[in-house]
Amino acid sequence: MAAKVPPPAVTPEGGGAPDNGFERGSGFTADSGAVFDNGAEPDTGAVLGSGVVLDSGNSVPNRIQAVTELRLGRIIAAAIALLVTALIIYQIAINQTFRWDLVWLYLRDIVVFRGILWTLLLTFGSMALAIVMAVVLALMRRSDNPVLRTIGGAYVFLFRGTPIYVQLVLWGLLSVLWPRISVGLPFGPEWFSFSTQDLITAFWAALLGLACNEAAYLSEIVRAGLDSVDAGQSEAAYALGLTKWQTLSRVVLPQAMRVIVPPTGNETISMLKTTSLVVAIPFTLDLFYATSAIGNRLYQPIPLLLIAAFWYLVLSSVLMLGQHMLERKFGRGIAVSG
Amino acid sequence: MNTAHIAPSSSDAQVSMAPMVEVRNVYKEFGTPPNAILVLRGIDLTVPKGSVTVLLGPSGSGKSTLLRCINELETITGGAIYVNGELLGYREDHQGRLHRLSDKQIAEQRSHVGMVFQRFNLFPHLTALQNVMLAPTLVHRAHRAEATIDALTQLGQVGLSDRADHYPSQLSGGQQQRVAIARALAMKPKLMLFDEPTSALDPELVGEVLAVMQNLAAQGMTMIIVTHEIGFARRVASQVVFMDGGVVVESGPPEILDNPMHPRFQQFLSHVT
Numbered sequence: 128m129a130a131k132v133p134p135p136a137v138t139p140e141g142g143g144a145p146d147n148g149f150e151r152g153s154g155f156t157a158d159s160g161a162v163f164d165n166g167a168e169p170d171t172g173a174v175l176g177s178g179v180v181l182d183s184g185n186s187v188p189n190r191i192q193a194v195t196e197l198r199l200g201r202i203i204a205a206a207i208a209l210l211v212t213a214l215i216i217y218q219i220a221i222n223q224t225f226r227w228d229l230v231w232l233y234l235r236d237i238v239v240f241r242g243i244l245w246t247l248l249l250t251f252g253s254m255a256l257a258i259v260m261a262v263v264l265a266l267m268r269r270s271d272n273p274v275l276r277t278i279g280g281a282y283v284f285l286f287r288g289t290p291i292y293v294q295l296v297l298w299g300l301l302s303v304l305w306p307r308i309s310v311g312l313p314f315g316p317e318w319f320s321f322s323t324q325d326l327i328t329a330f331w332a333a334l335l336g337l338a339c340n341e342a343a344y345l346s347e348i349v350r351a352g353l354d355s356v357d358a359g360q361s362e363a364a365y366a367l368g369l370t371k372w373q374t375l376s377r378v379v380l381p382q383a384m385r386v387i388v389p390p391t392g393n394e395t396i397s398m399l400k401t402t403s404l405v406v407a408i409p410f411t412l413d414l415f416y417a418t419s420a421i422g423n424r425l426y427q428p429i430p431l432l433l434i435a436a437f438w439y440l441v442l443s444s445v446l447m448l449g450q451h452m453l454e455r456k457f458g459r460g461i462a463v464s465g
Numbered sequence: 466m467n468t469a470h471i472a473p474s475s476s477d478a479q480v481s482m483a484p485m486v487e488v489r490n491v492y493k494e495f496g497t498p499p500n501a502i503l504v505l506r507g508i509d510l511t512v513p514k515g516s517v518t519v520l521l522g523p524s525g526s527g528k529s530t531l532l533r534c535i536n537e538l539e540t541i542t543g544g545a546i547y548v549n550g551e552l553l554g555y556r557e558d559h560q561g562r563l564h565r566l567s568d569k570q571i572a573e574q575r576s577h578v579g580m581v582f583q584r585f586n587l588f589p590h591l592t593a594l595q596n597v598m599l600a601p602t603l604v605h606r607a608h609r610a611e612a613t614i615d616a617l618t619q620l621g622q623v624g625l626s627d628r629a630d631h632y633p634s635q636l637s638g639g640q641q642q643r644v645a646i647a648r649a650l651a652m653k654p655k656l657m658l659f660d661e662p663t664s665a666l667d668p669e670l671v672g673e674v675l676a677v678m679q680n681l682a683a684q685g686m687t688m689i690i691v692t693h694e695i696g697f698a699r700r701v702a703s704q705v706v707f708m709d710g711g712v713v714v715e716s717g718p719p720e721i722l723d724n725p726m727h728p729r730f731q732q733f734l735s736h737v738t
């Protein structure tokens with residue numbers, strides 16, 4: 128018996144299990160062909176009777192060898208699915224408008240590669256900023272200070288309640304709203320000022336726009352993570368004389384990671400694709416804009432769309448792999464004790 | 466130590482003579498007045514330096530709450546608590562008005578009081594050694610090498626030198642609780658609080674934890690222990706305090722365990738033993 132780590136507040140969607148159970152159960156009852164009495168089968172019967180299997184230590188002596196029944200329904204369903212898929216692939220392959228020659232040609236274009244780099248920069252830059260903001264927001268919303276709590280709540284309400292596209296357009300229009308940004312005392316004298324357009328370039332508008340939106344979602348994840356850590360952990364830390372900040376950074380957050388990391392990985396993968404919306408700013412260097420621009424120039428939008436899709440797919444596959452490894456790393460050591 | 470907030474009428478000489486803990490007419494309510502529940506109703510308790518106080522009482526009598534107030538995990542609603550002559554949680558000005566201390570100052574006060582919990586509350590993401598080292602390196606800003614040596618010494622004291630690199634989940638309950646004691650001792654506390662340290666343990670593991678505590682008492686550590694182990698209380702206690710309904714019903718030397726005066730104490734003991 129040991130201090131149990133409570134189950135994570137964010138649980139993966141289950142639901143497959145009941146289906147499987149039902150399927151298998153019904154299979155056994157309806158199917159009289161399954162062979163349970165191993166003795167009746169000549170093969171297994173011989174093995175069981177002779178007892179020679181005893182020397183192979185980890186083999187199952189009475190492995191069930193059910194006769195696989197051909198079920199017509201399953202075969203028909205699989206056949207239909209295969210047929211439809213084959214038809215679609217065939218149509219794609221023979222359709223000349225896809226221009227596979229152009230796809231192959233521009234797949235490795237330098238502009239496309241630059242677009243990939245910008246997209247990655249936007250993805251990781253905005254996620255990094257969003258994570259910091261999300262921790263602050265989550266702390267505000269858990270604070271016992273009602274002003275901080277309300278402001279944190281209002282932020283999340285606003286940014287989750289409006290479309291990211293609308294927010295990005297607004298970020299693009301920041302220099303129309305406030306042409307100059309000045310530094311000085313609030314409501315007081317001004318020390319110096321910048322032109323908004325110079326200070327917040329399209330890149331920064333895109334990065335800030337994506338980050339501010341993402342922070343609202345991530346703060347919910349961080350909050351769930353912080354809530355998942357047993358209250359006894361911070362009490363033990365306080366009792367040792369740790370300050371609130373030390374308790375948070377050294378005791379609570381490391382344990383919350385187990386709950387925070389997996390969905391944050393999902394958010395990163397989703398951010399990779401959301402960056403394609405920065406055209407709303409407009410930011411014109413990312414993968415999607417770069418490919419569209421080539422497509423428009425060639426009057427061939429479709430092959431370039433395929434290129435964009437291909438690279439997004441490659442990038443998200445790599446991110447998924449990274450997420451998998453991160454999850455394995457953070458699952459260790461904090462395992463629920465036995 | 467902040468000498469600005471010592472007990473009102475005290476010179477330095479008196480401070481060293483002062484009891485380790487003075488609980489004066491303490492009230493604690495949970496919630497806000499119309500719906501508040503009063504859990505401590507005027508507790509007075511004096512714990513001399515180097516003594517062992519055993520707190521007994523039925524479930525819900527407020528034992529844990531009192532310990533948590535002494536370690537400022539709860540703020541008291543009325544009265545005052547002094548630890549080593551220092552008022553907890555407040556600074557008293559010339560006119561006798563109280564000013565709440567900052568979170569940092571309260572953390573500093575807590576660092577002088579060790580606490581051991583029923584459920585151990587070890588940090589599961591750290592090894593036994595890291596659990597013991599964490600607070601000294603963060604709070605006392607001890608150097609890594611020194612802190613490691615000291616932590617190993619503390620683990621040796623509780624008989625767990627060979628388990629330094631184990632994570633809590635790899636330790637038995639009794640071992641975890643002993644690491645928790647070592648973790649508290651690493652802060653060199655003046656006072657140790659134990660809240661039912663053996664209640665979550667399998668019976669065969671209780672002895673090893675009680676042995677560590679008895680050893681600690683023999684070394685002169687001031688301790689307040691909430692426990693249902695009456696035999697242990699008889700052996701180790703300098704003072705036994707029986708609480709019920711948020712008040713101290715009876716207190717005195719351990720002999721009162723054999724000769725309880727108050728009927729509620731008599732009834733409690735007949736249930737426990």
Ligand SMILES: Nc1ncnc2c1ncn2[C@@H]1O[C@H](COP(=O)(O)OP(=O)(O)OP(=O)(O)O)[C@@H](O)[C@H]1O
Pocket residue numbers: 495496502504522523524525526527528529530531
């Ligand atoms: N945070 C809280 N909010 C509201 N009520 C509380 C809180 N903590 C404790 N109480 C109440 O205070 C009373 C005393 O609790 P406490 O934990 O101090 O009792 P105890 O003597 O330690 O009991 P036990 O032997 O069961 O541990 C109980 O009625 C409990 O419900």
Ligand SMILES: [Mg+2]
Pocket residue numbers: 528529530660
């Ligand atoms: Mg209790």
